[in-house]
Amino acid sequence: MEPIVHTVFEPQTSTWQYVVADPATKTAVIIDPVLDFDPARNAVSTTSADGLLALTREKGYTVDRLLDTHVHADHLTAAKYLQDRLAKAGKRPEVGIGRRIGAVQERFAERYGIAKEEYGGAFDKLLDDDEIFHVGELEAKAVHLPGHTPDHMGYMIGKNIFCGDSLFNPDVGSARCDFPGGNAKDLYQTASRLFTLPPTYKIYTGHDYPPKTPRSEPQACSTVADQMEHNKHLKSGTPEAEFVAWRTERDAGLAEPRLIHQALQVNIRAGRLPGDGLLHVPVRVEGW
Known part of the structure; x- marks a missing residue:
């Protein structure tokens, strides 16, 4: 039996959020939920997350896991908010992520001056590579999918893999690899691993930035066959050296994601906001 997949697009950060449910038991997981953040007002809100909660109530789902694919640099995770709300409704789901999260937490905690007690144990479940778990029946x-970040984990449920920022849709291509621990060679190997899946399997992406033509609407997934034939950066047969050289040059000219500093500080805490209500934003001094 295949899962029911609900795709929910968050347009401010172009993020795909997923509610994936077992039709037999109505057990569900939520993947990569978004906590809304307005940088102009430094204000956090929960409209997107509340929409996910409304969907699960409408469908009668019991959410037993909240999963992030990685420590996102472009949006804040709503995992902790959803966990708290669901716990008040009767069931506290686990917040899970890949087991390499510790090194990522330490790196960014040092950068932003965050004490270990603020992020230690933030995640309830650290998933091993190829670890099996269940969504109902x-x-x-x-599935470890490094390259964009070293901790990056995908989730295979039925004939679907939720790959986060490993691959985008074929007409968008691949994710940047210049964050700490990112590696273009690793991303190439990740794509190669995804391409070993059966051609009809679906690859659900973490974001979509649709070009103006030929499509203008965001798309959540594509098949393995589509990616292998049409991915504009990493289609089957693309030489590794060619991709690595192009990706490295391309990344060197990219600006930082708009919410990188806010997102990293919140996301290493699994979505918990700092106790003092303060987020640290570094200042770049040029031409002083």
Whole structure:
């Protein structure tokens, strides 16, 4: 039996959020939920997350896991907010992420001056590579997909893999690899691993930035066959050296994501806001 997949697009950060449910038991997981942040007002709100909660109530789902694919640099995770709300409604779901999160937390905690007690134990479940878990009666697997970030984990549920920022849709291509621990060679190998899946399997992406033509609407997924034939950066047969050279040059000219400093500080805490209500934003001094 295949899962029911609900795709929910958050337009401010172009993020795909997923509610994936077992139709037999109505057990569900939520993948990569978004906590809204307005940088002009430094204000956090929960409209997107509340929409996910409304969807699960409408469908009668019991959410037993909240999963992030990685420590996002472009949006804040709503995992902790959703966990608290669901706990008040009767069931506290686990917040899970890949087991390499510790090194990422330490790196950014040092950068932003965050004490270990603020992020230690923030995640309830650290998933091993190829670890099997269940969504109701459905078998699921955690799949390490490094390259964009070193901790990056995808989630295979039925004939679907939720790959986060490993691959975008074929007409968008691949994710940047210049964050700490990112690596273009690793991303190439990740794509190669995804391409070993059966051609009809679906790859659900973490973001979509649709070009103006030929499509203008965001798209959540594509098949393995589509990616292999049409991915504009990494289609089947693309030489590794060619991709690595292009990706490295391209990344060197990219600006920082708009919410990188706010997102990293919140996301290493699994979505918990700092106790003092303060986020640290570094200042770049030029031409002083």
